[in-house]
Each structure stands twice: as C-alpha cells, then as structure tokens.
Amino acid sequence: MKTRVDDFLPFLIDRFFYCIITRSFFIPSRPPFNYVQTMKRSSTIYLDHASGTNLLPEVKSRISEWLDSGIVNPSSIHQEGRRSAAELDEARTSIAEMLGCKSSEILFTSGATEANNLAILGTAEALRNKGLHIITCATEHPSVLESHKALEKNGFQVTYLNVDKNGDVDPEEFSARLTDDTILASFMWVNNETGLMHPIEELAQMAHKRGSRFHCDAVQAFGHIPMQMQNSGIDSLALSGHKLGAPAGIGVLYLRKGHTISRNSFGGSQEQNVRAGTQNHLGAKALATAIKYHVAHLDVNTKKYVELSEHIQNQLKELPGIQINRYGKQYTPNILSCSFKHVDGEALFIRLDMQNIAVSNGAACSSGSQSPSHVLTALGFDENLAQASLRISMGIETTRHEIDDFCRELKQIVTSIYREIK
Numbered sequence: 001m002k003t004r005v006d007d008f009l010p011f012l013i014d015r016f017f018y019c020i021i022t023r024s025f026f027i028p029s030r031p032p033f034n035y036v037q038t039m040k041r042s043s044t045i046y047l048d049h050a051s052g053t054n055l056l057p058e059v060k061s062r063i064s065e066w067l068d069s070g071i072v073n074p075s076s077i078h079q080e081g082r083r084s085a086a087e088l089d090e091a092r093t094s095i096a097e098m099l100g101c102k103s104s105e106i107l108f109t110s111g112a113t114e115a116n117n118l119a120i121l122g123t124a125e126a127l128r129n130k131g132l133h134i135i136t137c138a139t140e141h142p143s144v145l146e147s148h149k150a151l152e153k154n155g156f157q158v159t160y161l162n163v164d165k166n167g168d169v170d171p172e173e174f175s176a177r178l179t180d181d182t183i184l185a186s187f188m189w190v191n192n193e194t195g196l197m198h199p200i201e202e203l204a205q206m207a208h209k210r211g212s213r214f215h216c217d218a219v220q221a222f223g224h225i226p227m228q229m230q231n232s233g234i235d236s237l238a239l240s241g242h243k244l245g246a247p248a249g250i251g252v253l254y255l256r257k258g259h260t261i262s263r264n265s266f267g268g269s270q271e272q273n274v275r276a277g278t279q280n281h282l283g284a285k286a287l288a289t290a291i292k293y294h295v296a297h298l299d300v301n302t303k304k305y306v307e308l309s310e311h312i313q314n315q316l317k318e319l320p321g322i323q324i325n326r327y328g329k330q331y332t333p334n335i336l337s338c339s340f341k342h343v344d345g346e347a348l349f350i351r352l353d354m355q356n357i358a359v360s361n362g363a364a365c366s367s368g369s370q371s372p373s374h375v376l377t378a379l380g381f382d383e384n385l386a387q388a389s390l391r392i393s394m395g396i397e398t399t400r401h402e403i404d405d406f407c408r409e410l411k412q413i414v415t416s417i418y419r420e421i422k
Contacts, residue, residue, distance in 0.1 A: 056245030122261030195335030250283030
C-alpha cells in the first residue's frame with residue numbers, strides 16, 4: 001500500500017514542536033528563565049477593586065454550603081426545581097428590600113454590561129413610536145456608549161453631552177437638550193475611572209419633566225452611596241456582582257414597574273419574559289448576600305475609605321510631576337485618579353507590574369487597548385498624559401500598610417523614570 005506524505009504530516013508537526021519545547025536539536029539543555037519566579041513577591045498590592053474585587057468572606061463561606069445543596073434549574077417543575085426557584089425568589093426579595101423597591105422590579109442578568117444593554121436598547125425599541133432622541137454623556141462606560149452607537153445605526157439620534165475639565169455634566173445644558181422627541185437619558189452615578197459623582201436625582205427629575213425615562217449605570221456607586229429606588233426618579237439601574245464581592249457572571253437590572261422594555265434574547269420566559277435563559281441561581285444568592293453586607297456596612301466602610309483616601313493623597317502630593325485629578329467636587333473616596341507629566345505611561349505600568357502592584361489606567365473592559373482613556377481625553381488630557389495616568393481603587397480589605405508600601409514603591413519608580421529622562 002502506498003503511503004502518502006499527508007499521513008505523516010501530523011506526526012512531523014508534533015515532533016517539530018516537541019523539539020522546540022524540549023530544545024532537543026542536539027543543543028545542551030538548560031532551564032528556561034523563570035519570569036514568574038523573578039517577579040514574584042510575598043504578596044500583591046491590589047489596588048484595582050473598581051475592576052473586580054475579591055469574594056466577601058460572607059459569600060465565600062456560604063458558597064460551599066450552597067454547592068453541597070445542589071444546583072438545580074429553577075424552571076424545573078419537580079420538587080428540587082421548586083426549591084431552587086424559591087431560593088431565587090428569596091434572593092430577589094432580599095435585593096429589592098435593600099434597594100427599596102418591589103421584588104418584581106428586580107431582574108437578574110449576567111452582569112452590568114448586559115443590564116445596561118437591556119435597559120438602553122430595550123427602552124429605545126419599546127418607545128420608538130414616541131421618539132428617536134436619546135441623551136447620554138461622553139464619559140460613560142463602554143457598555144453604555146456602545147449600546148448608543150448601536151442605536152444610532154438603527155435610526156436613533158443620540159446626543160453625547162460634553163463634560164467640563166472636572167468631568168461634570170452641566171444640568172442646564174442637559175435640560176436645554178431635552179426635547180419632546182427625547183425618550184431616554186442615560187448617565188452613570190459614579191464615573192468608573194475618576195470616581196466623580198454625577199447629580200443623578202436632579203438629572204432624573206429634569207428628564208421626567210419632559211416625559212423621558214432615565215437609566216443609571218450604578219456599578220461604582222453601590223456600596224458608597226445610599227440608594228432607595230422608589231423615590232429616586234431612576235427608571236432603570238444596573239449593578240454588577242464582581243464589583244461587590246460576589247462572583248463574576250451575575251448582575252441586576254432594576255426596572256421600575258410599568259416600564260416595559262423590548263427583549264433582545266429569545267428562548268424561555270425567565271425574568272418576566274425579558275431575559276431568556278436559565279438563571280444563575282448560585283450567583284443570585286451570592287449577590288443578595290453581598291448587597292446585604294454593603295447596605296449594613298455603608299457608614300463604617302465609607303469612613304474607612306475617606307481616611308485611606310486622605311492618607312494616600314497626602315503621600316502622592318510629594319511625588320514629582322504628579323497631578324491628582326480631583327478638583328473639589330463630589331467624588332467617592334475609594335477611587336482616585338492621578339497622572340504624571342512627561343512620563344512614559346507604558347514604562348510606568350510595566351515597572352509597577354514587576355513590583356506586583358495591581359492598578360489600572362481605565363476601564364478593565366478596555367484593557368489591552370493602546371488608545372488613551374476616553375474619559376480622560378474628554379476631560380481635556382492630551383494623549384501622553386492620559387496614558388501616564390493611574391486609577392487607584394480601594395476595597396474593603398485594603399489596609400493603610402498597603403497604601404504606604406504602594407506609595408513608597410511608586411515614588412521610587414517615578415523618581416527613577418525622571419532621573420532617566422534627565
């Protein structure tokens with residue numbers, strides 16, 4: 001039987017890569033350089049909690065208990081399915097109580113990105129016959145901005161309000177841009193890169209006076225600002241579990257009763273026929289536990305963040321070339337943005353990472369992008385300054401000692417970079 005070359009091709013490829021990996025081309029082998037071991041320190045200084053934070057002890061301790069009880073589809077009609085559905089409803093009711101709303105107004109999603117998409121796209125399509133105009137802000141999260149871009153391709157007109165050098169929206173400009181054709185306004189409560197707080201309730205009232213609905217991305221606000229939905233004027237609101245100490249893959253969309261939205265996923269009739277698919281039973285219970293924790297500890301955690309924020313700013317002010325991006329306005333104390341003039345942003349981040357320090361320079365969704373932060377450029381930063389910016393975000397486990405270590409390492413790195421420039 002004649003043998004074809006193709007028959008040996010998989011074998012030859014396999015041997016080729018084996019030789020490369022094992023360095024067996026008759027060259028004396030030597031251990032490869034271990035970058036991980038070289039960079040490894042006894043502990044990580046993690047200051048990127050706005051991207052995602054660790055599981056709360058309350059959540060972590062109960063996950064094994066929940067897993068042991070079994071994960072069953074809440075839509076199943078047998079006894080175990082009914083038990084799972086009851087636990088899902090219990091989580092929904094608990095979250096509603098914490099948010100000051102009805103349990104029927106809480107929809108579980110895979111996270112805030114899906115919640116924002118559902119609210120913005122769903123509201124626009126549901127109200128298309130009433131108008132085609134929507135207002136948002138240039139510094140919103142990518143999940144909000146991309147939703148609006150998708151609507152523009154589908155015939156809607158979107159006004160992107162500019163911000164001043166502080167990142168503030170002008171309520172008077174917002175009011176002037178509202179028209180009888182405006183069906184929706186969408187603004188984040190707390191900016192995810194700077195920590196700036198927008199006057200959400202004031203903006204919501206203005207929108208309602210013109211008959212417009214109001215959506216809010218509250219991902220960075222919850223746990224730092226008291227929230228009671230019924231009297232807020234907010235018609236829909238997005239939360240994310242992995243920002244609060246629950247696992248990734250679970251979120252909430254608050255949708256005010258009577259405000260229907262068009263669905264954009266199809267299948268089952270879960271989540272009031274708005275979001276098809278088997279619910280994340282375990283995630284919902286974890287999120288309910290996390291939300292309950294943050295409501296109960298709001299005051300004590302806020303006090304801690306304020307003290308840490310003052311402590312870190314006092315040390316950062318001593319660094320050469322630094323610009324702390326706060327201008328006397330209202331900010332949440334757990335997020336701090338700062339920039340370094342005439343510093344190579346890439347070099348700064350590489351050296352911080354080599355010291356096992358975790359910070360970011362923008363939204364985690366945009367990591368890997370070489371483009372400067374759209375938030376900082378909207379504030380008037382040039383490209384170099386925007387790329388040489390840090391977002392320092394603290395969590396409930398952040399300690400004063402970690403802040404001291406971070407500031408000491410950052411000072412050495414920045415001083416070294418400036419010395420090399422000279």
